[in-house]
Amino acid sequence: MVLTSADGGAVTAAKGMVIGAHLSFKQVGAVEVLLHPGGAGTRRLMRDQQYVDWVRQQRQRVPLMTSVCTGSLVYAAAGLLAGRPATTYWSAFDELTAADPSIEIRPEDRFVDDRDVITAAGVSAGIDMALHLVARLADVERARQVRRGLQYDPQPPV
16 A cells, blocks of 8 residues: 655645655556545645646556545546546535536445446445455455454444
8 A cells, every 4th residue: 555645745634634645646656546535625636737637647557546435526527437427425416417417426326336447435435445345356255354354334323
């Protein structure tokens, strides 16, 4: 796993958590899966043409592009979701449609696997997608081991 940022420096999340990057965008080499996170900053990123161009470049070299929550808005801005099924955070469906009306919005799906692009709804749906990825890239038994390790039991108490 490699965490990356534009300059290789730490990124401060919307609620103040600081996330340290390992490499800058220029330093990161080939990766098999790119996971774009969501959050408040995605709206700014989807209007940052230099960033959107970087995402488009990754699409050319990364076999599997994934997103959680509003990370799909950035993928839409980069044209990665054109004519494809996708999902996002429940309150961002209108923004996703505005970014690209050709997207087949899937509001009921927790994640949408469209072969080389996978989008997930909110945070817990991202966990579902991550377990799906483990099953897809390794095997179902390994995904079950990871789920048990996380003590993830998707049966909400309310």
